[in-house]
Amino acid sequence: MFSTFARIRTLYSSTTFTNNTSIFRCIKTIAPSIDQCSNPFSGKGSCGRSVPNDDYFATIHHVSNIVRRDIYLERTLNKMHISRIVNSELVYRVLRSCCQHGIESFRFFNWARTQHPQYDPTTVEFEELLKTLARTAHWETMWKVVQQMKAQNIPISPSIVSFIIEHYGKRGLIDQAVELFNRLKNFGCSQTTEVYNAMLFALCEVKNFQGAYALIRRMIRKGTVPDKLTYSILVNGWCSAGKMREAQEFLEEMSRKGFNPPVRGRDLLIDGLLSAGYLESAKGLVRKMTKEGFVPDVGTFNSLAEAVCKTGEIDFCIDLFNDVCRLGLCPDTETYKIVITAAAKAGRIDEAFQILHRSIEAGHRPFPSLYAPILKAFFRRGQFDDAFSFFSDMKVKGHPPNRPLYTMLIKMCCRGGRFVEASNYLVEMTELNLLPMSRSFDTVTDGLKNCGKHDLAKRIEQLEISVKGI
Secondary structure, three states, X not given: OOOHXXXXXXXXXXXXXXXXXXXXXXXXXXXXXXXXXXXXXXOOOOOOOOOOHHHHHHHHHHXXXXXXXXXXXXXXXXXXXXXXXXXXXXXXXXXXXXXXOHHHHHHHHHHHHHHOOOOOOOHHXXXXXHHHHHHOOOHHHHHHHHHHHHXXXXXXXXXXXXXXXXXXXXXXXXXXXXXXXXXXXXXXXXXXXXXXXXXXXXXXXXXXXXXXXXXXXXXXXOOOOOOHHHHXXXXXXXXXXXXXXHHHHHHHHHHHOOOOOOOOHHHHHHHHHHHHOOHHHHHHHHHHHHHOOOOXXXXXXXXXXXXXXXXXXXXXXXXXXXXXXXXXXXXXXXXXXXXXXXXXXXXXXXXXXXXXXXXXXXXXXXXXXXXXXXXXXXXXXXXXXXXXXXXXXXXXXXXXXXXXXXXXXHHHHHXXXXXXXXXXXXXXXXXXXXOOOHHHHHHHXXXXXXXXXXXXXXXXXXXXXXXXXX
16 A cells, blocks of 8 residues: 555646536537438437537527426427427437326427428337326326327337337236237237247236237247246236246246257245245245255345345355355355345455355456455454454455445545545546545545644645536
8 A cells, every 4th residue: 555645745646527518509609500400310429510518418408398398388389499400210209208298298299290391200219108198097198109100111120119018018908918919910010939038928917818828828829939038027016926836837828839948947935935025935935955965046046045034134145145055056246245245234254255256266356346345344343453454455356446436435434533644536537537436525624624734635626626627
């Protein structure tokens, strides 16, 4: 670690940051020509605009606020004189920003089409509007948009049809979902696996498991191959209704017919129990699996471990992790993140260290959110020197520290009265072009003054001025 005075010498050579607080300019002055926006989705960053990105996105934000809040939005938008920048990208971004305002989005879309002859809507905007109207249950308006698409020979993709069917199911409108499913040929859309899964989800939402099972039989009869989601939807539905026996029988029958799920049936059952909130049943099934020598899927284990940790059963999570690893589980980075965090929170630092080193040996380079829990555990136990040494080691072996990690370090140092070390980390942040929070500067300078280090406090204040351009 650098000495305090060597670090402070860098205060005067630190990179100066400037605030991007440009004032919102008149829209007339930033509007590009029509030709410049003729290809709106080429080069997402610039889109052929001569407008600075900050001004362009400020315009989109302003228009979105008008659409969401202004009763007379058409009149207000006309007063803005933004005709020359109304293109597919702008309309899409505004529609996406207003995804919870169905009728208002529809009015904005109509305004863009009728008031700007140069604007020719694409499939992207139409589908975004359909999703918004389905999400907000404006069905009649949604079908008007569908008819507009049909009149312009714009096809509806299976993903949008699936989205609409799912939202019919969430609202309990199963008859409408079935009608749409049966009328797909009228829209030039085929009944893909994705569409079948959406219909299956809608049936399970209204607890019509008999109909859902009949749909799967029809799906197989038509030659459509089920995927993992197909099995998961029905198993999750049965588990949520407490019908675990039916779920097991379904998986066994599908296996007999040669349609084995992409993952093992027990993993699907565990996922279903977790989704339904039956944590104890899921834990019991995993215990039974491990006693028989079977290893759960890594994704299933991660879901179970995360749910168990939320209930505070840290010991169970760590012990289960050790058991499944002995049986041959190959943990991924998410597994390590869950288990290391759990062990560190429980104060089991030695085990957290062992698991971290195991991840390094497995070829995983530690990232900040992986080693931050161990750092925090050291600080909570007052082992500052161990924490500083471990952090130095991670800077070499792991991914570079990020802004939240440095903020945590400074905060924990200040809590422990280690204000000089906190000031060093402030300087280190600026060297890495990571702008510290104002609160971090204030806490460090106040602490330095209280412990009599006024010269150092003054230099930290000068650092704050230099990096913020005050």
